[in-house]
Amino acid sequence: MTYPLGLSLAGRRVLVVGGGPVAARRLEALVAEQADVHVVSPDVEESIARLSHRGRLTWHRRRFHTTDVNGAWLVFAHTSDPETQDAVALEAESRSTFCVKGGDPDEASAHVPAVARFNGVTVGINASRDPKRAVAVAAEIRAALETGELPSEARREGGAATSHQPAGTVALVGGGPGDTGLLTVRGRFLLASADIVVADRLGPRKILDRLPETARVIEVGKRPGNHPVTQDEINQILVREARKGHRVVRLKGGDPFVLGRGGEETEYCARHDVPTEVVPGVTSAISVPAAAGIPVTHRGVAAGFTVVTGHQQIEALPQRDDHTIILLMGVAKLSQATEGIMGSGRSASTPVAIIERGWTEHQRTTFGRLSDIADQAKRVGVTSPAVIVVGEVVRLSPGYPDSTRRISPDVSVDLHG
Template sequence: MSNTSDHTDDQAVSSAAPQEGDPNYLVGLDLDGRRVVVVGGGTVAQRRLGLLIASGADVHVISREVTPAVEGMATSGQITVVLRAYADGDLDGAWYAIACTDEPETNAAVVAEATRRRIFCVRADIARLGTAVTPATARYDGMTLGVLAGGQHRRSAAVRNALLEAMQSGVVTDDSTPITPGVALVGGGPGDPDLITVRGRRLLGRADLVVADRLAPPELLAELGPDVEVIDAAKIPYGRAMAQDAINAALIEGAKAGKFVVRLKGGDPYVFGRGFEELEACVDAGIPVTVVPGITSPISVPAAAGIPVTHRGVTHEFVVVSGHVAPDHPDSLVDWPALARLRGTLVLMMAVERIEQFATVLIDNGRAASTPATVIQEGTLRTQRVLRADLGTVAARVRDEGIRPPAIVVIGPTAGFAVEPHTS
């Protein structure tokens, strides 16, 4: 793993004894504005062009024919394409070359010309016969990762992928860059810890203080270092009416103390999560705030149970409603008669404890009792339960089956779909 701006990497390992394995010397090339010739225009060339373009190289592709994607790169001015066979002399002025045709004799000729001109050349079909080897490469957060494994391409790709995932997830962090004190409102996703966003997990790995909701994935907290302070938002010692003010105060006080604070919430911070209230409080206090969206449970939890909230020819709309307030409560802002007339999908959040009231008001206002209704408890987790019923029977089924929060209720034609995806 090397940082493209670090010129001292060699010094750190220069005294190490030679190691068995890949004998190639891993180096970064400055190709910005320099001519690179790629002989071949198929899928192999196509895969290599992206990084060459990103490096700023002056890329010339020589091939009798090219893929539509390569043609598109030429049309957009990213590369130059010459539609003909390779000829000796095509590497004139090149700094780097890649031979990736499906003709071994052509690839050999390209390598021969490159060797004669002292140009490093990758031979895609038989790597050991070239004078350069392309490592398994990835770019992330200003760094370039490169892995060579003595021609074992699957191994090098696997190691590259593992390193990239570790950095994206925050398991491996670059602590050399100080992070500015402030607050990040991070959506933790629907429950499965693998469903947090890459950015969310990375910021969580940089936190000094984490204020976590009850529905935030607890496995993510287990990954934190021993020096990270964790506050359970449900246990802040204030009465229920004061709980949000206490959470806001914890965020602000932590940031003012010079800490990077992550407010870890279930789902998405702005979907029934009071995230905007926390944003306002921090901004009013002069605290910089980053908002990291999360995979929201009204869509992802039904998907995990095999239920799409929309489906061509069946439903063109879906509505997400909080069931926190009863339909007959004076504080309710929901137009339940309008929802009863809806032909699409209705997703009820925090509604399982009042499901009888919601089902009754929908039926009384015209929604058919036979409308499919599915309840998903602990969606996306190994303990997920799916109860399939209809609007007329769902309340009794929930009671009989002992369904408890957290659970989501899906009402509408697609709730009757019964093709559950495989879980891996």
């Protein structure tokens, strides 16, 4: 067992015996802490030599002497010579000075933890003297601090671009297609400090269970044909809560500016002098097809794609075989959309995929052709939310029903005709 302790080393003598890569790593932090660093080694890494030339440390170009420990508060032994390592540790022990002995933690009196630093917070990790495990845990903790899974400050204002949202503002956060893991780092960070979260029905719903206990969730979710909270009312909620001095996060599915009415919300806030921040999200137009193994572009298959809602603008879309069409909110008018696409010149045999509830445990993909996908969707009971992909890229899905691919068990396929 080791006793966790923070040391204030500024202005205090610290001895580092050795000049290799490990010593160089230790020196970065020691110099940053403004310790009075003395390095003893015949040869050193170039980075150590540069620090010496700049006066950031003192380099003694020779082998270790027992008198080097005089006055040292902390000693590091990082050489490749076992005898020198033992001599440094023994001398430090005799003078009641803590010593970090590289390569021999069982004989060391001090240990350097793996460190996670973010936004003024420093976390040191010791893992039963297993450095690889400690480094892995430190990386996880830093990620949690960066994303807001672990709060890095208590409502303190200011700082870098990663600081928390100012009070009295609105942040439009794109929540992605529904998987919490696809929420952006900035989005998760803002949610960790939110006072008010105005949430849609789609997006990463599970994240709501991880919000601070002080956060209040206002549900404004819409379903096809059922809008209990109108867009005008949502706009008013954002401004009203921000004017109370709250940090308001508008959590939306996908991306706020991709058919998400985010532009309307930012305009309304601007007219009422409420500052806003927009955090892009992973749009379902691209990510949901990816969940089914369908790239919206692919070299030699599709060089571009177009995203539209329902059956709108069908006549104006490129109808080449190398162009992918993505329909959002198109289930209700799928028959009209497919007829319009065929009427504009696309072959009736063009493959189509409908991906329902992408990135959730209930995801399902239905395959068909332009000529029969509407009937197939009705037969299997396709419902919203769903993303419809039209184009040759559909054949690239691992679940596409041809002679060279296996059909996944969660895939609904039209094998008729």
